[in-house]
Amino acid sequence: MRIAIVTQEEPFYLPPALDALCSARRDEIVGLIILPSFNEKLSDTARRLYNFYGPTDFANLAVRYGWSKLANKVNSIQPVTHPYSALDVARRHQVPVYQPPKINAKSFVQTLRDEIRPDLLISIAASQILKKAVLETPPYGCINLHSAPLPRYQGMMPNFWTMMHGEPEATVTIHYMVEQLDAGDIILQRPVPILPQDSLHDLMVRSKAYGVQAILEAVDQIEAGTVQAQQMDASKATYFSFPTRDDAQKLRAQGRRLI
DSSP states (O other): OOOOEEOOOOSSSSSHHHHHHHTTTTTEEEEEEEEOOSSSHHHHHHHHHHHHHHHHHHHHHHHHHHHHHHHHHHHSSSSSOOOOSHHHHHHHTOOHHHHHHHTSSSHHHHHHHIIIOOOOEEEOSSSOOOOOOHTTTTTOOEEEEEETTTTTTTESSHHHHHTTTTEEEEEEEEEOSSSTTTOEEEEEEEEEOOOOOOOOHHHHHHHHHHHOOOOOOOOHHHHHTTOOOOOOOOOGOOOEEOHHHHHHHHHHHHOOOOO
C-alpha cells in the first residue's frame, strides 16, 4: 500500500510519532507532506503559546525549543539524538518531502494525483482542513488521528480539555476525514491512561505513542477490508478552541502541571 502522511513541523510530540510510523511501514511511506505550522506565522504561534503557558512555563518551553533546533542542526549532519523535526524523520527514512503552502491548491492536488499517488492518506496534526479534491484522491480514503473520544472534544488541544474536565482516561480516535473538522466515520478508538502525576506534556507524549499504534491497527483493518466504521453522533459533539491563560490556571488549580 502506498501511504502518504500529512503533518506540520512541531519539535516535541510529532517527530517521535512520525518516526515510529515510518519505521513500522518503512517501505510503504511514499511522501511526507509538511504544512505550515498552526497555519500561522511563528511569531503568532509564540504569542499564542505565551498567553497559554505564562512566563515561567513559556521560558521552559523556549529553552526546550532552542535545544530542539540545535539538535536538529546536529542531526542533519549525523543523527545523534532522536529526531526533532518532520524533515529529519523524512531524511532518516529517505521519504520524499512536499511542503505546499496550501494542500488544497490545484497545483498540489495535481502533484498528489500524478506524483505521490497515495492509496491512503494519514493526517497527524495537519494544520489545514482537507477539501474534496484531496479527500477523493486516495482510493482507500484519508484517515486522521485525534487525541480525544470523538465526537466529544472536537477541535484544538483535546488532551488539555480531557484533563481539565477530570476525565478518568483520554482516548485516541482514528476516523475517516471529511470536509468538516473531526466529523468523519470512526474506525476505532483506544483508551489512554491519565496517571495522577501526569502533566499535560506527559499526556500528550503518551497519546501520540498510543495514537501511532492505533493508526497501525487501523491501516491493518483497511488493508484486510475488515473496517466496521461507525458514524459519529452529531448530537453528542462538543467543540473546544485553543485554551486561554485562565483555562491553564484552572488546570493548575487542580494540582496539574502543564510541563
